[in-house]
Amino acid sequence: MAQKLEWIFRKLHDREYKITPQRQVILKAIMENPSQHLSAEDIYSLVKTTNPEIGLATIYRTLDLLADLEILQKMNFNDGRSRYEFNDQDEHHHHHLICLRCGKVAEFEDDLLETLETAIAKKRGFEILDHQLKIYGHCKDCH
Amino acid sequence: MAQKLEWIFRKLHDREYKITPQRQVILKAIMENPSQHLSAEDIYSLVKTTNPEIGLATIYRTLDLLADLEILQKMNFNDGRSRYEFNDQDEHHHHHLICLRCGKVAEFEDDLLETLETAIAKKRGFEILDHQLKIYGHCKDCH
DNA sequence: GTACATGCAAATTCTTTGCAACCCA
DNA sequence: TGGGTTGCAAAGAATTTGCATGTAC
Numbered sequence: 001m002a003q004k005l006e007w008i009f010r011k012l013h014d015r016e017y018k019i020t021p022q023r024q025v026i027l028k029a030i031m032e033n034p035s036q037h038l039s040a041e042d043i044y045s046l047v048k049t050t051n052p053e054i055g056l057a058t059i060y061r062t063l064d065l066l067a068d069l070e071i072l073q074k075m076n077f078n079d080g081r082s083r084y085e086f087n088d089q090d091e092h093h094h095h096h097l098i099c100l101r102c103g104k105v106a107e108f109e110d111d112l113l114e115t116l117e118t119a120i121a122k123k124r125g126f127e128i129l130d131h132q133l134k135i136y137g138h139c140k141d142c143h
Numbered sequence: 144m145a146q147k148l149e150w151i152f153r154k155l156h157d158r159e160y161k162i163t164p165q166r167q168v169i170l171k172a173i174m175e176n177p178s179q180h181l182s183a184e185d186i187y188s189l190v191k192t193t194n195p196e197i198g199l200a201t202i203y204r205t206l207d208l209l210a211d212l213e214i215l216q217k218m219n220f221n222d223g224r225s226r227y228e229f230n231d232q233d234e235h236h237h238h239h240l241i242c243l244r245c246g247k248v249a250e251f252e253d254d255l256l257e258t259l260e261t262a263i264a265k266k267r268g269f270e271i272l273d274h275q276l277k278i279y280g281h282c283k284d285c286h
Numbered sequence: 287g288t289a290c291a292t293g294c295a296a297a298t299t300c301t302t303t304g305c306a307a308c309c310c311a
Numbered sequence: 312t313g314g315g316t317t318g319c320a321a322a323g324a325a326t327t328t329g330c331a332t333g334t335a336c
Contacts, residue, residue, distance in 0.1 A: 159315085160315080160316095161315060161316070163315095163316065163317080165316080165317070166316095196317095197317085198317065198318040198319065199318095200317080200319080200320095204317085223325095
């Protein structure tokens with residue numbers, strides 16, 4: 001984890017972005033809450049406990065930056081706000097099972113899509129960079 | 144197409160919703176612009192040419208209603224607004240290829256996901272009602 | 287020292303809501 | 312007729328922006 005942070009700092013540094021305390025605490029907050037699909041507001045409240053003076057605009061600007069750098073992935077679950085999580089390109093992609101009753105979002109891993117992707121790429125001349133699969137339904141508890 | 148409209152009117156009627164002229168023109172506008180992934184504002188401008196007095200709030204209320212009835216599907220392409228299209232449950236699901244350069248959204252059909260879905264359903268006890276696959280990359284023209 | 291970052295508040299944008307007038311069934 | 316619907320304007324919610332001040336490098 002410290003290793004991951006270092007890697008990110010280096011990525012920022014390489015592109016001449018400053019490693020500000022705000023950026024550090026925001027990254028730490030996200031890192032300490034894995035698989036939480038945090039919104040800007042979520043991160044704001046997490047970070048305000050240690051850095052009360054931080055502004056919500058800084059959160060938004062930082063999240064935008066990190067998403068541009070492909071460090072975070074910006075996602076949307078149709079609940080009116082964007083949510084963010086690490087974009088671990090080295091790991092397998094994971095997808096989301098969204099319960100329409102309780103709203104819980106679970107994750108699952110999968111490789112099956114890869115065969116599908118190569119087929120699409122060939123057929124449509126589309127260069128695939130990323131994908132997102134959302135499955136809606138009722139989770140075990142609500143079913 | 145007239146048949147589809149009739150089916151929708153019947154669905155509305157069955158649930159005691161009124162078939163107002165506004166609802167009719169909104170449905171027609173969406174029907175006459177297939178595969179366009181229209182936003183509320185898009186539909187507003189389409190409809191205003193023939194019904195200048197219509198209000199944007201009516202568009203939103205109608206789209207909400209139609210999405211609740213699963214006549215439309217509400218989708219999100221991270222461009223800051225919701226987009227809508229018919230939810231043709233009888234047809235095969237189609238998914239989206241989103242170009243990160245020009246923003247074009249193309250569709251493709253697929254059944255491969257079904258094997259994946261039954262596996263998930265069994266393993267996680269998750270009852271699947273719907274799914275959405277988005278693939279990001281560069282389209283043929285931008286590549 | 288300087289250009290990039292931040293905090294604050296105001297502005298924007300999308301969407302929702304309250305309410306009186308309206309009109310489909 | 313009467314309750315669902317509409318249009319309008321105002322309210323809300325999420326996100327962005329302008330600008331003076333602050334600070335990483």
